[in-house]
Amino acid sequence: MENSYYNPADLPKFGSITDLQPEMGKKFFSYYAEVFKEGALTEREKSLIALAVAHAVQCPYCIDAYTTDSLEKGADENQMMEAIHVAAAIKGGATLVHGVQMMNKIKEVSM
Amino acid sequence: MLKKSLQAQALPLATPEFQLTVLNQRSNSGKEFPFFGEKLAQHELFPLKPTGIQIFQVNVGKMCNQICRHCHVDAGPDRKEIMTRETMLECLVILATTSIDTVDITGGAPEMNPDFRWFVEEISKLGKKIMVRCNLTILLANPKYYDLPEFFKAHNVHVVSSLPYFAASRTDAQRGEGVFEKSIKALQMLNAVGYGQENSGLQLDLVYNPAGAFLPGSQSSLEKEFKRRLKTGYHIEFNNLLAITNLPVSRFLDYLLESRNYEAYMEKLVNAFNPIAAAKVMCRNTISVGWDGFLYDCDFNQMLDLKVAAKHSQHIRDFDLEKLSTRHIVLNQHCYGCTAGAGSSCGGETV
Numbered sequence: 001m002e003n004s005y006y007n008p009a010d011l012p013k014f015g016s017i018t019d020l021q022p023e024m025g026k027k028f029f030s031y032y033a034e035v036f037k038e039g040a041l042t043e044r045e046k047s048l049i050a051l052a053v054a055h056a057v058q059c060p061y062c063i064d065a066y067t068t069d070s071l072e073k074g075a076d077e078n079q080m081m082e083a084i085h086v087a088a089a090i091k092g093g094a095t096l097v098h099g100v101q102m103m104n105k106i107k108e109v110s111m
Numbered sequence: 112m113l114k115k116s117l118q119a120q121a122l123p124l125a126t127p128e129f130q131l132t133v134l135n136q137r138s139n140s141g142k143e144f145p146f147f148g149e150k151l152a153q154h155e156l157f158p159l160k161p162t163g164i165q166i167f168q169v170n171v172g173k174m175c176n177q178i179c180r181h182c183h184v185d186a187g188p189d190r191k192e193i194m195t196r197e198t199m200l201e202c203l204v205i206l207a208t209t210s211i212d213t214v215d216i217t218g219g220a221p222e223m224n225p226d227f228r229w230f231v232e233e234i235s236k237l238g239k240k241i242m243v244r245c246n247l248t249i250l251l252a253n254p255k256y257y258d259l260p261e262f263f264k265a266h267n268v269h270v271v272s273s274l275p276y277f278a279a280s281r282t283d284a285q286r287g288e289g290v291f292e293k294s295i296k297a298l299q300m301l302n303a304v305g306y307g308q309e310n311s312g313l314q315l316d317l318v319y320n321p322a323g324a325f326l327p328g329s330q331s332s333l334e335k336e337f338k339r340r341l342k343t344g345y346h347i348e349f350n351n352l353l354a355i356t357n358l359p360v361s362r363f364l365d366y367l368l369e370s371r372n373y374e375a376y377m378e379k380l381v382n383a384f385n386p387i388a389a390a391k392v393m394c395r396n397t398i399s400v401g402w403d404g405f406l407y408d409c410d411f412n413q414m415l416d417l418k419v420a421a422k423h424s425q426h427i428r429d430f431d432l433e434k435l436s437t438r439h440i441v442l443n444q445h446c447y448g449c450t451a452g453a454g455s456s457c458g459g460e461t462v
Contacts, residue, residue: 043332072321072328074336076278 011061044073051080052087112287113178116187117365124365125185127416134359134444138374144381147446154386158439159395164432166397167239168215168457169194169202170410171227173402175219176252179286181320183360183414186219194402196226201427202400203233209432215397215457217244217410222256235266242269244318244457247297248290260304269314270306271353271457272298277340281322298347307348316351318459324372326379326452327354330460353459356380358411358448380447388454391461394440400427408440410457411448417441 018025036046047070054062070080117125124130137143151157173190175182206214214234221227221243234241243263250259263270272294276282279291286294298315302308307315317337321327334352341347357363359377367373394408398419404427407413421438424431454461 038329038332042335043329044336068325071323072325074328074333076276077280 006060008064011064014061042073044070044075047073048075048079048083052083055084056087056091113180113187113362116178116185116189117362118185119187119189122365124361124368127414130360130364130415131443133364133368133373138377140374142374142378144377144444144447147444148442150381150384150447150450151389151442154389156386156389159392159442160439161436162395164209164211164396164398164436166213166215166393167202167206167211168217168397168399168410169199170217170399170401170413171199171219171221171224171230173219174223175246176223176249177220177246177287177290179362180366181285181322181357181363183358183363183411184219185361185414190219192402193224194226194404196229198400198402198404198427199226199230199233201404201430203230203237205427205430206234206237206239211239211398213240213242215242215244217457220246220249220252222249222259228262231262231266231268240269241266242271245270245272245297246286247272247274247294250297250300251293260300260306263301264304264306264313267313269316270301271316271318272301273318273320274298274337275320275322277337277344285320285322295345295347298341298349299345302346302348307350309348315349316353317349319352319354320357324367324370324376326356326383327455330354330453351459353457354453354455355457355459356448356451356455358445360411360414360445377444377447380451383451384447385450385452385454385462388452388462389450391454391456392446392449393456393458393461394449397457398435404428406430406435411445412441412443415443415445417443 015029018029036043041049047066050062051066051070054066067080124133148157151159170184172193173184173186174188174193175186175190176188178187216231218224222245224230231241231243250256273286274282274294275285282291282294283289301315304313305311306313319327319333319337327333330352333354337352338349341349359367359373364373367376394412397409399407399410399413401407401413406419406421406425406427407417408419418425418441419435419438420441421431421434423429424434449455
């Protein structure tokens with residue numbers, strides 16, 4: 001085994017996942033390519049969303065890839081950091097909104 | 112921030128030989144990139160030949176008021192190589208006797224050549240299209256340059272200006288502190304005389320080079336964003352954005368090595384090789400003249416001292432259109448920079 005779970009050299013090998021299940025893998029990559037094409041959202045906007053999601057799911061491969069991609073698409077540092085704050089706010093909000101559930105339960109079991 | 116050229120620092124990378132050695136050796140991790148010529152051969156483009164000479168690119172000297180981090184010329188205030196009027200005269204003779212229709216003047220800061228204005232006036236008399244690669248800050252560098260926008264207008268010069276980003280952060284990181292603010296003022300000066308304005312006929316294009324070890328994104332989408340940001344932030348108008356890939360030559364090569372990005376960057380260029388872009392590289396319709404009159408396939412080959420492979424026509428005084436039109440273009444590993452993705456040339460994307 002490698003001595004690390006994450007190896008930057010593995011990122012360019014992403015395409016090799018099709019080796020074990022070509023049909024699904026190819027469909028995935030074709031879908032992936034379609035998703036990131038300019039549409040109702042610009043390529044830059046999609047890259048910033050991907051960057052935010054990469055942080056939310058804490059995928060180091062995706063963070064590397066979409067930091068570079070955002071720069072290539074012309075996003076600036078402030079936009080990139082704001083995108084991450086959006087991810088952080090949603091993650092934080094997702095935790096805190098469960099506080100209502102907690103409060104409901106408190107009411108339910110308390111005198 | 113850089114204070115001197117690589118040459119003034121007497122660094123090994125200042126020499127073309129050392130740069131070519133680096134480009135052709137195995138990387139530190141043992142990686143070897145396929146030879147560019149072999150790559151072209153796989154697509155039946157080797158040997159690479161010209162399609163005709165339409166652009167006469169003249170580098171009138173390496174002197175510049177800026178010392179940009181990515182500069183492939185290694186230009187700066189300490190560089191003294193300057194084209195003489197005698198060499199310019201030799202260029203004019205060729206321009207007068209051939210059908211080449213476009214003259215692309217570059218440097219350094221070409222405006223710093225003492226014969227720059229005379230040269231432009233003479234080319235203008237020949238009825239050729241003139242492009243000047245202006246770094247913008249030169250317009251504010253000294254009162255003697257303040258009237259350059261009017262001068263450009265008088266000769267209908269197509270101004271091509273570098274602006275790597277629409278904010279100070281990345282512009283200044285690449286081109287030096289305070290460059291963004293001055294560039295904005297210079298663009299406003301050009302706009303004020305009509306450049307970039309609708310129906311003025313005065314063309315103002317911007318050049319976008321990535322400020323780091325990454326490739327340019329789609330030229331049209333970057334152009335939209337540049338237009339939006341420069342218009343809303345600074346009321347600036349321009350015609351086209353030309354997205355140019357940084358080639359691993361001179362200071363950009365130095366940057367790649369120093370930041371340990373060289374191998375990943377080369378790999379990116381090689382993996383992004385696009386045969387359609389390869390067929391449309393600018394060296395096929397360009398001839399590049401050095402400050403001392405020697406001829407090259409492009410400005411990058413010029414900086415690597417790779418002269419044209421046309422025997423007996425390697426200098427402007429021996430210019431032979433027929434020999435040059437049938438020459439084999441000199442290739443090396445830096446050429447991957449022009450064939451990556453949507454391609455890159457002095458005129459931006461090629462695909």
